[in-house]
Amino acid sequence: MSEIPKTYEPGQVEQKWYSFWMERGYFTPQIDRDREPFVIIMPPPNVTGELHLGHALTATLEDIMVRWHRMKGEPTLWLPGVDHAGIATQVVVEQKLAAEGLDRHKLGREKFIECVWEWVRKSRQAITYQHQRLGASCDWSRERFTLDEGPSRAVRTAFVRLYEKGLIYRGERIINWCPRCQTALSDLEVQHRDVTGSLYYLRYPLADGGFVTVATTRPETYLGDTAVAVNPEDRRFDGLVGKKVVLPVIGRVIPIITDSAVDPVFGTGAVKITPGHDPVDFEISERQGLEIVNILNPDATMNEQAGPYSGLDRFACRQKVLADFEKEGLLEKVEPHSHSVGHCDRCQTMIEPWVSKQWFVRVAPLAKAAIEAVTDGRIVIIPQRYTRVYLNWMENIRDWCISRQLWWGHRIPVWYCGNCQQLTVSVDEPSSCAHCASRDIVQDADVLDTWFSSALWTHSTLGWPDDTEDFRYFYPTSVMETGYDILFFW
Numbered sequence: 001m002s003e004i005p006k007t008y009e010p011g012q013v014e015q016k017w018y019s020f021w022m023e024r025g026y027f028t029p030q031i032d033r034d035r036e037p038f039v040i041i042m043p044p045p046n047v048t049g050e051l052h053l054g055h056a057l058t059a060t061l062e063d064i065m066v067r068w069h070r071m072k073g074e075p076t077l078w079l080p081g082v083d084h085a086g087i088a089t090q091v092v093v094e095q096k097l098a099a100e101g102l103d104r105h106k107l108g109r110e111k112f113i114e115c116v117w118e119w120v121r122k123s124r125q126a127i128t129y130q131h132q133r134l135g136a137s138c139d140w141s142r143e144r145f146t147l148d149e150g151p152s153r154a155v156r157t158a159f160v161r162l163y164e165k166g167l168i169y170r171g172e173r174i175i176n177w178c179p180r181c182q183t184a185l186s187d188l189e190v191q192h193r194d195v196t197g198s199l200y201y202l203r204y205p206l207a208d209g210g211f212v213t214v215a216t217t218r219p220e221t222y223l224g225d226t227a228v229a230v231n232p233e234d235r236r237f238d239g240l241v242g243k244k245v246v247l248p249v250i251g252r253v254i255p256i257i258t259d260s261a262v263d264p265v266f267g268t269g270a271v272k273i274t275p276g277h278d279p280v281d282f283e284i285s286e287r288q289g290l291e292i293v294n295i296l297n298p299d300a301t302m303n304e305q306a307g308p309y310s311g312l313d314r315f316a317c318r319q320k321v322l323a324d325f326e327k328e329g330l331l332e333k334v335e336p337h338s339h340s341v342g343h344c345d346r347c348q349t350m351i352e353p354w355v356s357k358q359w360f361v362r363v364a365p366l367a368k369a370a371i372e373a374v375t376d377g378r379i380v381i382i383p384q385r386y387t388r389v390y391l392n393w394m395e396n397i398r399d400w401c402i403s404r405q406l407w408w409g410h411r412i413p414v415w416y417c418g419n420c421q422q423l424t425v426s427v428d429e430p431s432s433c434a435h436c437a438s439r440d441i442v443q444d445a446d447v448l449d450t451w452f453s454s455a456l457w458t459h460s461t462l463g464w465p466d467d468t469e470d471f472r473y474f475y476p477t478s479v480m481e482t483g484y485d486i487l488f489f490w
């Protein structure tokens with residue numbers, strides 16, 4: 001008998017026993033129709049690198065539950081996997097290429113995707129190795145990746161079914177735009193930070209003499225103004241409603257209107273309306289029938305609509321606009337002002353509200369069912385105080401922008417016909433237009449928000465949309481171990 005070591009040496013013990021467990025299939029459950037299974041589908045780590053301490057914590061918590069139920073003799077499935085993490089992974093690979101003096105546009109889409117796959121293969125190997133070294137008792141025979149053929153087909157199937165039910169549509173709406181990633185972002189991909197900036201009071205000349213003063217934190221966006229608005233209950237502006245304003249420098253003539261969305265306490269009580277670059281102003285424009293003027297290029301430089309400011313970076317334009325207003329005696333005053341500003345969750349660039357044609361999920365009918373499931377008691381949220389948080393979020397939710405102007409991810413399963421201009425929406429790649437049989441069709445270049453596939457993870461991993469044995473037996477799952485914020489993502 002060998003001598004027992006004075007200190008525990010994990011390297012000599014753990015790999016031996018983990019291999020022993022794996023070889024004997026101890027982590028792979030057998031389907032037993034007479035017993036109820038215990039199931040955890042691992043929330044998939046992103047293939048953006050390696051696991052961190054937080055992953056070790058969550059893996060430990062899940063493993064505790066899994067091993068306990070397995071020891072009780074229950075058929076226990078802990079299914080592992082990783083997430084392609086669209087924008088997050090693309091940003092990491094782009095940063096790696098930038099260090100080498102390259103960018104994705106120089107490489108082209110196909111070559112760039114090859115670079116991402118090379119990164120992903122290394123990241124997946126590292127993540128699997130780390131989980132195994134932690135002793136995670138996952139069923140590795142069922143390991144999945146969100147871009148595997150099975151989960152990918154689930155994504156396409158979900159898209160097509162939602163589209164056919166009228167719950168997915170393509171429309172021009174105001175979205176969050178990241179100028180660095182040059183893609184749309186959902187509200188949940190935007191981090192809001194309190195920023196100490198300035199509130200600028202600008203004088204807009206009236207067409208018949210005099211002026212009206214508006215306050216704004218983004219003076220450069222005056223170039224996209226299509227109205228000045230006041231609250232209909234604000235008697236200070238009774239004599240101005242219906243009059244015209246002439247925007248300085250560019251000379252656009254715009255009306256003074258009333259709208260109940262205007263806060264009479266903010267600034268002077270008169271606000272500039274920029275439908276192309278502000279969510280509230282966009283909604284006002286829809287009610288009032290105002291023109292939408294987009295003044296930005298995708299990289300946040302000013303476009304031809306900005307007139308003499310065309311080509312300037314947005315912040316350089318701000319300074320030039322302020323200088324021009326001051327020169328003309330139209331900059332009334334500047335005050336310090338703290339406000340919340342959105343930033344891209346991945347690259348930390350300040351986002352721009354931007355009107356763009358994108359794909360959306362019509363959320364209200366889905367939210368209605370989710371609200372009823374809680375209010376009628378079928379779902380109980382613990383602790384109870386989070387019920388109000390959940391309901392408030394669901395009752396005020398906006399349509400979900402699901403298209404991303406990225407190259408890495410699930411391509412949107414829509415093909416545009418060059419002959420009849422109709423759309424073909426299909427799970428399988430078509431060879432011709434579904435409407436006129438023309439072969440002149442091109443697939444949408446955008447990819448889906450990574451959460452579109454993540455939201456299907458608990459059932460796409462088990463074979464859905466096929467009626468598989470795993471899906472029939474192991475779904476629905478028993479526990480989802482996550483941070484509470486996952487409620488807003490999944």
